[in-house]
Amino acid sequence: MHYTKKAIEEMDRIQKIKFMNSVSGIKPANLIGTNSNTGQTNLAIFSSVFHLGSDPALLGFITRPTGEVPRHTLENIKETKAYTINHVSSSFVKQAHYTSAKLDSNQSEFKACGLTEEYIADFKAPFVRESAIKMGMQFKQAIDIELNGTILVIGEIQHLIIPDAAVTKDEDIDLSKVNVACISGLNTYYSLKKINRFPYARPNEIPDFKK
Amino acid sequence: MHYTKKAIEEMDRIQKIKFMNSVSGIKPANLIGTNSNTGQTNLAIFSSVFHLGSDPALLGFITRPTGEVPRHTLENIKETKAYTINHVSSSFVKQAHYTSAKLDSNQSEFKACGLTEEYIADFKAPFVRESAIKMGMQFKQAIDIELNGTILVIGEIQHLIIPDAAVTKDEDIDLSKVNVACISGLNTYYSLKKINRFPYARPNEIPDFKK
Numbered sequence: 544m545h546y547t548k549k550a551i552e553e554m555d556r557i558q559k560i561k562f563m564n565s566v567s568g569i570k571p572a573n574l575i576g577t578n579s580n581t582g583q584t585n586l587a588i589f590s591s592v593f594h595l596g597s598d599p600a601l602l603g604f605i606t607r608p609t610g611e612v613p614r615h616t617l618e619n620i621k622e623t624k625a626y627t628i629n630h631v632s633s634s635f636v637k638q639a640h641y642t643s644a645k646l647d648s649n650q651s652e653f654k655a656c657g658l659t660e661e662y663i664a665d666f667k668a669p670f671v672r673e674s675a676i677k678m679g680m681q682f683k684q685a686i687d688i689e690l691n692g693t694i695l696v697i698g699e700i701q702h703l704i705i706p707d708a709a710v711t712k713d714e715d716i717d718l719s720k721v722n723v724a725c726i727s728g729l730n731t732y733y734s735l736k737k738i739n740r741f742p743y744a745r746p747n748e749i750p751d752f753k754k
Numbered sequence: 755m756h757y758t759k760k761a762i763e764e765m766d767r768i769q770k771i772k773f774m775n776s777v778s779g780i781k782p783a784n785l786i787g788t789n790s791n792t793g794q795t796n797l798a799i800f801s802s803v804f805h806l807g808s809d810p811a812l813l814g815f816i817t818r819p820t821g822e823v824p825r826h827t828l829e830n831i832k833e834t835k836a837y838t839i840n841h842v843s844s845s846f847v848k849q850a851h852y853t854s855a856k857l858d859s860n861q862s863e864f865k866a867c868g869l870t871e872e873y874i875a876d877f878k879a880p881f882v883r884e885s886a887i888k889m890g891m892q893f894k895q896a897i898d899i900e901l902n903g904t905i906l907v908i909g910e911i912q913h914l915i916i917p918d919a920a921v922t923k924d925e926d927i928d929l930s931k932v933n934v935a936c937i938s939g940l941n942t943y944y945s946l947k948k949i950n951r952f953p954y955a956r957p958n959e960i961p962d963f964k965k
Contacts, residue, residue, distance in 0.1 A: 548910070570782065596901070596902040599901070602777070644955040700777070702757070705755050706755070715772045716938070727929045741848060
């Protein structure tokens with residue numbers, strides 16, 4: 544099938560949302576934990592967390608602005624400057640998925656979805672106990688994307704918690720050791736099967752691929 | 755293991771790069787195809803392509819500015835306004851990985867890595883024949899991220915090419931049908947195993963997760 548820009552524009556609204564959420568490829572499954580200044584916790588699944596830089600250690604994610612629908616994650620981050628990013632494991636994808644239901648602001652997705660709040664000293668936002676890899680983030684910047692009204696939220700890693708089993712001998716992280724899950728589209732979850740690992744690609748070490 | 759911000763800052767440079775490229779979770783594997791106004795083609799693997807919006811159909815990716823190292827992808831996109839995003843399948847992850855080698859600007863990664871240029875009418879940039887899902891993109895905006903000097907490149911989908919086999923009966927896209935590959939960290943490639951698919955999450959339809 545070949546869809547032109549015009550064909551995409553004319554797609555049924557739901558099909559367009561499904562298609563456009565799939566075509567970037569596989570997405571990471573992360574839960575973002577926040578709380579308000581009054582202590583109300585919030586937890587929401589995001590598939591848009593991405594690596595932005597190693598030094599400083601920055602991660603970004605995309606959200607929509609608070610409009611007709613309240614966006615508790617963004618509101619809390621602006622209020623407290625603290626949030627957590629927690630990897631979803633294949634053992635709790637269902638609980639993680641249902642954090643996307645729009646609950647009232649006085650209800651916590653932790654409780655509604657059977658996930659457990661966890662705190663560390665000197666960090667305000669709640670972590671997810673069930674997650675293997677989790678990060679405490681400090682809010683750095685929100686960049687408005689005028690093309691469609693979305694917001695890029697950027698934070699710096701303050702705390703990084705990883706099980707020993709996920710750290711390899713050569714100081715890399717093996718995500719398959721912690722059964723990390725990933726997402727395609729809006730609602731399909733996958734686990735991983737390792738294919739291969741390749742060395743840093745130097746121009747004079749390219750294998751002979753020429754036909 | 756618990757790494758604080760200070761411990762991350764003091765990590766060995768290579769370990770820091772490996773760790774920070776892994777902690778966002780699983781990343782999509784995409785090849786971005788471009789050419790210069792003189793017709794020199796370029797192909798590079800990116801793990802930072804992400805969904806930015808469905809209407810208009812926008813995708814973003816992160817790159818570094820041209821500095822000591824030339825960035826042919828960005829230079830070509832600014833020159834021609836056209837580029838392609840091509841999914842990497844598990845059958846050619848090795849070829850795709852080696853497009854990351856820094857070749858001279860007069861060498862094409864298509865040829866060096868044994869991948870095939872493919873063109874469609876009225877679109878300048880080269881697609882990757884071996885890819886199942888591919889998109890022709892029009893450059894819309896480059897946003898400088900001042901926190902670390904990276905650049906968010908945003909484009910709109912002009913052409914979307916998908917095999918019939920990947921489109922499901924309910925008008926979704928099944929990425930496992932085209933053996934899409936994904937990346938963790940700098941150089942580990944995975945294929946997918948479907949766990950489950952869940953319906954749109956409505957507040958009154960949350961399963962009873964309470965303990």
